[in-house]
Amino acid sequence: MITEVSAVNFRQNLGDMLNQVQYRNDSIVINKDGKPVAALVDAELFARIRRMQERFDKLSDRISEAYAGVPVEDGLAEIDAAVAAERKRP
Known part of the structure; x- marks a missing residue:
């Protein structure tokens, strides 16, 4: 609660x-x-949140590195297309 x-x-x-x-x-x-x-x-939930934050930060860093040479507009368009395709899945 x-x-x-x-x-x-x-x-x-x-x-x-x-x-x-x-x-x-x-x-x-x-x-x-x-x-x-x-x-x-509670401390257990906080520990889970911290682990999730660490995993998110690592993933964000990997994505940033992968798209370092890609123009921002192209990267955003690719992300939008991936999101749209995922939303169409049953």
Whole structure:
């Protein structure tokens, strides 16, 4: 479950919210002036997010290297064509 709280409410109830995240695997979005500014998630989920970010960064680097000599317009057109073809697949 994802709970949204104000920064003030978060400060006032930090202990309870840590328990909520640790024992119920809930996530908490912290809002300031009505806008989300941070999230509190359990450590296992955060570790998964970090691994995914690392994999994404490596993939992005490989794509950048592969398209280094290709004009931007040509690269974007190729990406658009690949996305369109994938969306047509059943």
